[in-house]
Amino acid sequence: MMTVATYPILQFAVASGILLAGVVDDLRSRKFHNWLFVTCAALAFITVLILGGPQALIRSSLGFFAGIFMLLPLVLLKIIGAGDLKLMAAFGAATDWNAVFMVSIYALFWGAVFGVIRIAVSKQAPALSRNIMQIAILRSTQGIEVHKIPYTIAIAFGWLTLSLSGGLT
Numbered sequence: 001m002m003t004v005a006t007y008p009i010l011q012f013a014v015a016s017g018i019l020l021a022g023v024v025d026d027l028r029s030r031k032f033h034n035w036l037f038v039t040c041a042a043l044a045f046i047t048v049l050i051l052g053g054p055q056a057l058i059r060s061s062l063g064f065f066a067g068i069f070m071l072l073p074l075v076l077l078k079i080i081g082a083g084d085l086k087l088m089a090a091f092g093a094a095t096d097w098n099a100v101f102m103v104s105i106y107a108l109f110w111g112a113v114f115g116v117i118r119i120a121v122s123k124q125a126p127a128l129s130r131n132i133m134q135i136a137i138l139r140s141t142q143g144i145e146v147h148k149i150p151y152t153i154a155i156a157f158g159w160l161t162l163s164l165s166g167g168l169t
Helices: 006-029 034-052 054-076 082-094 097-121 125-138 151-164
Strands: none
Touching (some): 006 082, 054 097, 097 151
């Protein structure tokens, strides 16, 4: 029989495993495949059902939909890809809406940090300055150079930040 203390450990392991699978898939193929999304989401829901019973599915479903709705504006603005949204939804099914919210905030921070590091390493700072000036002065994004990073890594770092900050209940 599961103890109350075992449930958070297994929940943490499943959530971390989902993010790890997403990062590996993203680094290999630059996308989060639909088959992996379905597998991760199913694993999350089944794990929650087994560990927490039918009542826990409500919290899990809220986390799943929070993962979609938190990142949907970023996908629609083409800031991140739909794979990142699917990864966050599967992650949300393994955790809850509060974890999705906090990880999303931390991921924005880490995404900015990794983006600036990528720009600095690739010596693209002048292009960044031109982009910022064009957006600030002309209010236009037409012709802007895009600097892409695998955002799944930022999401994983967001989860790590939340975990290490004691933000898990």
